[in-house]
Amino acid sequence: MGRATRTLITAAVVTAVVGGTAGWASGTAQEPVTGPPPGTAEWRAAGLPDPERTDPAGIARFFAGLAPAERRKLARTHPTVVGNLDGAPPELRYEANSRTSQGRYPGARVLAYDPRGRGQAVLVYGDLARAERVAVLVPGSDVDAGRMDSLTRKATALREATGGRAAVVAWAGYTTPVGVGLDAASGELAEAGAGRLARFAEGLRAAGVRTEPSLFCHSYGSVVCGLAAHGLKAKDLVVFGSPGMRAENVAALRTTARVWAAKDPTDWIDRVPNVAVAGLGHGTDPTDPAFGARPVPAGDADGHDGYFAPGTSSLRAFAAIAEGGVR
Template sequence: MRRITRTLVTAAMVTAVVAGTAGWASGTAQEPVTGPPAGTAEWRAAGLPDPERMDPAAVARFFAGLRPEERQRLVKAHPTVVGNLDGAPLDLRYQANSLTSPARYQGARILAHDTRGRGQTVLAYGDLATAERVAVLVPGSDVDAGRMDSLTRKATALRAATGGRTAVIAWAGYTTPVGVGLDAASGELAEAGAERLARFTEGLRAAGVRPEPSVFCHSYGSVVCGLAAQRLKAKDLVVFGSPGMRAENVAALRTTARVWAAKDPTDWIDRVPNVAVAGYGHGTDPTAPEFGARTVPVRDARGHDGYFAPGTSSLRAFAAIAEGDVR
């Protein structure tokens, strides 16, 4: 009887979550973008190796076997593939995406630009080829190729806070929820995003980026990071404004990365029940002591999107983590 009662209470809490009475409002259903880059059919027709059959290391080996003029021909003939192929040389990806992306981002180079769905864009601030420290920012809801402002502000704020020493990647590389409806309460988009994020970090290493990155995951992005944690090539995993990581505790993430968590008391995410049932809800609060994450100070952050505000203790802590200045 006690178990039945607990299950009914949990189900009621999840119903409250998805109905909007506990923080989730409304949203538009999204289909995740998966599979190889746009233009793959033409790439295959040209007799080139199938991207779906190559991991990032194999992609790197393929390009390493080409002459410089052959690489340039591929950039011009197949920019949507080269620009989005994890493991391809960074300089070729930048060149290819400069041909296909109409947007220009101040101070950043375009590491990926996928026009499918709402569009996905990955921006690099700083020289990834020579950087001694790298950070990757994974956003939550409502970020796509046409809505990058919030993410790019965080990326430039983090880079500035490290004195420009850390190269920062703004990774809008998955289909995010729109609004905070059923998509944001379920794990479907996060599962697709986790696969893309894990492959992306593998691609960085295959392309010669030597530092293991610190990965900063906001809101629904922390669900993505939780599902990707076991495969992520990362030295730190930092979640903030998180509804949960679909893991009971740090050990369940099965990661060698240090795990950090932050939640400002004025963040509305604090009102979302940390439950998981019938595929909805994302489980334990990563800032709860029993989860076992390291604590990030957030006393002067404000709201759900204020963790990277200049001058805040949270931004200073994030910069110190990215720089490797805390243990």
Template sequence: MRRFARILTTVALVATVTAGTAGWASGNAQEAVTGAPAGSAGWRAAGLPDPERTSPAGIARFFAGLDPVQQRELARTHPTVVGNLDGAPLALRYEANALSTHGRYGGARVLAHDPRGRGQVALVYGDLTRAEHVAVIVPGSDTDAGHVRPLADMATALRRATGGRTAVVAWAGYTTPVGVGLDAATGRLAEAGAERLSRFTDGLAAVRAAEPSVFCHSYGSVVCGLAAHGLKAKDLVVFGSPGMRAANVTELGTSARVWAAKDPTDWIDRVPNVEWAGLGHGTDPTDPSFGARRIPADDATGHGGYFAPGTASLRTFAAIAEGDVR
């Protein structure tokens, strides 16, 4: 009977994600963009540090040994590598990405821009080198270099809620699922994203940015759950989460404080919290048994309403980012 019940639950899960709780689904599996940035073959041929094998700390040491003229020459000659090289000086990455994006993302500085696949991008609001507090927002499905507006709106809302004191990174740095389909029900894309997110936070540490609070929305919380054990973060905040591929906070293997929010109208609540045969993402992080600190979200609306002005969730997010909540 238990096996039959689990099968029924899994069938319900597949029906939910493929028929679409949001009313639609994607029929195309996404291929995760991984590995070294575009243009790395020429970079390696020039005898420069391998972008994959060299740690962000090693990249930081390499650039520290160059004078400003040499640094800028590398950014000009290899913009797609330098612009995506975790551990490289932030100002140099901004300069390199300005060459490749041509001002496409107004109002933000571009910390990463990978044109491969659907495109990946990391946008910075504020000054990462001077801000006492840093936040990184990891999005869920349907986010890429060409569809970044909802994520950018989250980032600007959080920055405003902190009075402009927190620098915020909108990190669309992994291949997200498209729609609500099997990609969203499995951890395949999240596993690739977790590696990229961990390296990104290593890069922030290498340039001496403040240890961030990481905010993870929807499928992004699956990425954060898989990355948690190696993530350099002081807080891990999930909202609208289908699960983190862990049964509880202890299984995440993180020293970060873990927080969770889900509003009563969020359709994610209708996705069964199971993990079986590779499908589903496990325990609801807002379940008391998970052990996360609960964030009030009763006045938020829907799956994307957690950053709406005036909501308890946004106020709490801002307080967490600024270290005002114990």
């Protein structure tokens, strides 16, 4: 496809989005952060397991074979690797990231912190090791290590709505689009994010978090979840304010998870055309009955970012799903 054609299609999508938003500007191109954690060269030089060649289960076995003092020494010596290493014990990752994140996130424990690019962070509210239920929030555009406020508000709202019974993870573990533009209309960042999300979930399981998580995927984050769905062992996939999941229907996601979808009537995402042309656009609206997702009530939410507002039917439903109380 020629650049002119891509530009025309993007313009159509962007025009529709900008027409339904307040104050958003055209987005800027982003390069996804991929590959092993920072500091990997020094880690490899020390003869330690290669993060690119060792799966999370192998990482978990490696740490299981170390004495506690040896683990702590690695966290001190290689904090940027240990703190971002899927499969490593969460408590050890918290310890490593306390050195690198420098107390930036009060009230949460930092399961991952990668300063490269705009920065990525994964924050935990609650006890992953003991919680009977785990919820993972996957955000859309304009979230990074320095802009976590909206995501952390959602995470704390969900945890409070479950009465603290669910551990909640705020997963800003991929490079998100900035504003509205080609990145938001294409799937390139979502494809990179999907691989990272699948590995993250695999790492939780390898590290001893036995309960399958419920994923709550907002806006462009629902594209990430859609592309990751076939490789995720999840209890639920809940999408809200979604432009599409790059799938025609639930069956095309190839997941055993229950799939839920919400969209409130004032959400500007409703003005985004549900098209998929030459790699641009994200396809069918997940709230379309033909898609086959279970509906989540959201009639009293406000706008694109109001699904976790206290007292809303959407937050009550999200909490019930996270606790496993909805069948």
